[in-house]
Every structure is written in structure tokens, then in C-alpha cells.
Amino acid sequence: STQAKTLFPYTTLFRSIFAKPGSGKSVLMNVTNLALCLAPGIPRLPRIGIVDIGPSSSGLISLLKESLPLDKKHLAQYYRIRMTEEYCVNPFDTQLGCRYPIGEERSFMANAVRTLVTIDGMSKPIEGMSGLVDMAIEESFKKFADDKAPKRFSANERGVELIIKALGDYGIRTDERTTWWEVVDALFEVGAVHEAMLAQRYAVPTLIDIVSISREQQFEDLYGKKSTEDGEPLLQAFSRMLSEAVRKYPIIAGVTRFDIGDARIVAIDIESIVDRQNHGCQQNALAYLLAMHLSCRHFLLKKELLPSIPAKYRAYHEKRILEIKEDLKHIQIDEYHRGSGVESLQKNVDVYIREGGKNQIGVTLISQHVKDFPPTFNEIGRA
Secondary structure: OHHHHHHOHHHHOEEEEEOOOOOOHHHHHHHHHHHHHOOOOOOOOOEEEEEEOOOOOHHHHHHHHHHOOHHHHHHEEEEEOOOOHHHOOOOOOOOOOOOOOOOOHHHHHHHHHHHHOOOOOOOOOOOOHHHHHHHHHHHHHHHOOOOOOOOEOOOOOOOOHHHHHHHHHOOOOOOOOOEHHHHHHHHHHOOOHHHHHHHHOOOOOOHHHHHHHOOOHHHHHHHOOOEOOOOOEHHHHHHHHHHHHHHHOOOOOOOOOOOOOOOOEEEEEOHHHOOOOOOOOHHHHHHHHHHHHHHHOOOOOOHHHHHHOOHHHHHHHHHHHHHHHHOOEEEEEOOHHHOOOOHHHHHHHHHHHHHHOOOOEEEEEEEOOHHHOOHHHHHHHHO
């Protein structure tokens, strides 16, 4: 790993690549990522997250898959996601066993919701909305924690077949009082880690829960007298905009149905879910945020977070964190101009920029003009 750091110092730098279409930007990045995979001295394949517009990276993924042994071909994956329930990704998923978000997860969740309450044409939410977002997320996790009103286990939920089978195979009994968090813990204790991860998807809040909790009295007490510039009550605007998002974006509206498994080199093609005519709109910012979440959500895990993880899960996560820390990591975001200008997306990218140097994370943004990149990116690049 030390040798790889010396040979590939760019993995802890930040690059902006801008040129007109057809200038070879995608070819350059495919060569760069291939070189990173072939670096001498690395103990494992690097972790690479590619947010792509179109199939530019599919050739690289195919090459890597063909080069890997049969039992490791799943480590390189290309996905073309669509705006359907099949590709649903819940922004409020947490690390295995964690009742609350840890590290930078809370920032991502807030950025995702702020995107949904940002009016198209504006760079950020209206005044008062950001605080409301933070409170709604915090109260939702409190509500569904073990000591409050955790979600009850149900064998009738869609997509629980593997969970039910594991419960039967390991002789784990449930009744009408069993909670999903209890199921998660029981499966983890018998070593059914994958099934525990699947079960946890039903334990955490969803976007619909965020809408619901914002209607409780405690929100009325704090925000009931606030209004938007148009005179609409702030709480009503918040609920309306998120309810519209639930209908408009099935890809974020419920329990996670899609994940990348154990893949380490992941290309997420978001071409079919972006608005090609309206750069910097809510839909595009959301598409970029979700693709980053899918491909890079574990990049910023670090040892300092272990005390925030429930005790029984710490050994499992400590092993993962040590491995992630050692791995070279690269985030590549293509055609950044399609989502630029929305503050929540910029903040999410800033997190990786500011933390990248300490965590062996390289960040590359690709666009058509230097003005498309966030100011923080260019400031650090000149430092």
C-alpha cells in the first residue's frame, strides 16, 4: 500500500477536467482508472466509484470483469439505473447495526432532502427549510430506535423471502411484538450478515416517514408560525414538496431494493434519470447524489467512528474500516455541469474534497467549462 501511494500520488489529489465534447475526456479517465487497478503493491483492487452519463465506462468494466477470476468477477460492475421502484435506494440506510447515521452519513441525508425541497432555479432551499430538514431526520431516527417505537417485523413485506428463509434455517422465532431491529440483531449474531443487512432496510426511516413525522406537534410548536415568501405555511410547503418527490421519484421513495453488493469498482450510469435539457435542476442533483451514495458511501468510514457503533457490531466494522482505510479510492463524476449550481450537491462533493487527502480518496470532476466546478474544488486545487 505504501508503494502504491508513492507510485500514484494523484489518488489523494483533486482534478478538474474540462474540454468540449469529443475531446477524449472519457478515454483519459478509463486509462487512469485502469492504471489504478494495475498499480504495483496494492493488496486488493482499489475502490472506484464512477458517476457516468452514458456507457463511457462500460468498456473498462467489461475489460476488468474478463480479467478477474470467476469468483471475483462481481467486484467490477456497471449499472444503468432507471427511475423505477426496482432501483429504489433509501437515502436513510445506515451502516449495519447502527440505529443512527454516523460520520458523514447525516450530511448526505440532509443534502438529499434539501435537494428535494429546493425549488428548480434556486441554488438552495428557502429560509428556515434547512433547519426543518435536520430536525425531521433527527426525530425520525429517534422515533424508530429500540427505546421508542421501532418498526414491527412483518413477514408480509415485499422482498423479505431471504430474510424469512434465514429465520427458519437458524431457528429464530418471531411474534407480533418482534421488531425489525431485533431481527437484524438476531441474524447478525448467528452470522447471517447479508440477511441482517436486508432486514435493516425495513428498520430505518424512509422518505415517507420524514413527511409523516413533520406533521407532529413538536414541529408545529417550532415552525407553525413560519411561512414562505408566497405566504404558504413552511410546514405545509415542506410536506407538499416531499410528498411530490415521493410520487415523482420512486427511486428514493421507499425501502432499498437495489445495491451494489461487494463490488469495488462501480460505474453508475444515470443518463436515463437526468433531465438533459435542464442543467442544475433538482432531478439532476438528486441523480448525482444517489449515484455517489451507491458507489462511494463507505469511503469515509474511519476508526474514530467505532464508538458510535453498537458494541456487538464494532469488531465487524473495525475490520472493514481498516481495509477501507488502506485501499486506494477514486471518485469520478462525469458531466458535472448537469447537476452543478445546486448547493446540496456541491456540499456533498465538498465533503469528499475536504476529507479525501486524509483517506486516500482522489476526486475527479469532468465537465465542459471551468466555471462548472464548485469554488471549493478550485480553491483546494490551487493550494
